[in-house]
Amino acid sequence: MGVQLGRYPAARQVIAHVSDTHLLDGGAPLGGKADTVEALAQTASQLSRLGTALDAIVVTGDVADLGEPDAYTRVRAVLEPLADAADAVLVWVMGNHDERDAFRVGLLDEAPAGDAPVNHVVDVGGVRVVSLDSTVPGYHHGSLDDATLEWLAAVLATPADHGTVLALHHAPIPTPIALMDVLELRGQDELAGVIRGSDVRLILGGHLHYATNGTFAGIPVSVAGATAYTMDVSAPDRELVGVDGGRSFNLVHLFDTDVVTSTVPVGPYPAIAGFDAPFLDEIESLGPAERLERFSRKRPF
Secondary structure, three states: OOOOOOOOOOOOEEEEEEEOOOEOHHHOOEOOOEOHHHHHHHHHHHHHOOHHHOOEEEEEOOOEOOOOHHHHHHHHHHHHHHHHHHOOEEEEEOOOOOOHHHHHHHHHOOOOOOOOOOOEEEEEOOEEEEEEOOEOOOOOOEEOOHHHHHHHHHHHOOOOOOOEEEEEEEOOOOOOOHHHHHHOEEOHHHHHHHHOOOOEEEEEEEOOOOOEEEEEOOEEEEEOOEOOOEEOOOOOOOOOOEEOOOOEEEEEEEOOOOEEEEEEEOOOOOOOOOOOHHHHHHHHHOOHHHHHHHHHOOOOO
16 A cells, blocks of 8 residues: 555455447457457556456446357457456446347356346445346346335335445436437336435446546446447437547446546557556655645756
8 A cells, every 4th residue: 555645545345347348159250350359458558457456347338249158258368367357346337239148158157047137235344336227138228127116115215334436337318429329228217216315336337339428316327438449429410429538437436425426538548657666656755745846846847
C-alpha cells in the first residue's frame, strides 16, 4: 500500500468490467474481419498489470457471438487464469448473443436448465455483485420477467456490508443510436421500483458497444465498451456503424462512499508521456509541500 498523496485513500474494491467479447467457434474472426481472440488476449494482458489489486472481473454478456460451446471455453481459458492469479472473483453475466444452457455449462459448471434465467449473487469483499439475466430467448432486446424481479427484491431485502453492484447486459439508460432503442431493456419502471431506495450503488451494463454512463433510479450506470468492436456514435444520423477499433474495458474503483469508473483503451499503443515507479517512490518520500514543489510547480520552457 502506497502513501496517500491526496484527499482520497485507496479504493476498497477494484473491479475490471469487461463486455461483449463475441467469440466464435474455433476463434474465427467476427464478420470475417475482427480478431476477437487477439482483442481478448490484449485485454487480459493489460489487466494482468494490475496483479492482485483486482478484486473481481465482471463480464457483462455477449461472451459468445452465437452461443457456441467452444467460444465459452476459449473466453474462460483466458480470463479464469487471470482471475485465479489475482485471487479475484470472476462474474459472468448473460447477454443477448449468449445461449442460456451453453452459458451455464461452459462458464458456471451448472447443469442445463432450459429457459430459466441465469441469475446469481457473489460476494466481493463485502460488496454484493448481482448478475441479472436481462435476455429474452430467441430475441436481442432485453426484458426482466416477474420471477426475476421478485428474486432481485428478495436479494436486496437484506443490505450487504458494503452495498450492491447490479450487473446486467441491457443497460437501463438512453442511447443516441436510434436503432438500438428497439433492442433496449423492457420493464425499466418495474426495475426502478425494485432498486430505488435499496443499497445498489452502481449498475454495470454492456450491449451498446461503446463506453458510456448515466443514471437510473438515482443510481450511477456505467457501460463498458466492447472488446469485439465499437459502435461509432459519430456515424451519420439514422445509421448504425460498428468499427474494428476503439476497443476498451472499464475499471471500477469502489470507495467507502464514492464510486469511480474509468475507461481503458485496449491496444499496444506507444507511450508518449509518463512517470515510472522510482519517481513515485521519490514523491512518496517527500512531505506535502515538497511534493507540490517537485511535481506541481510549472517549469520554465
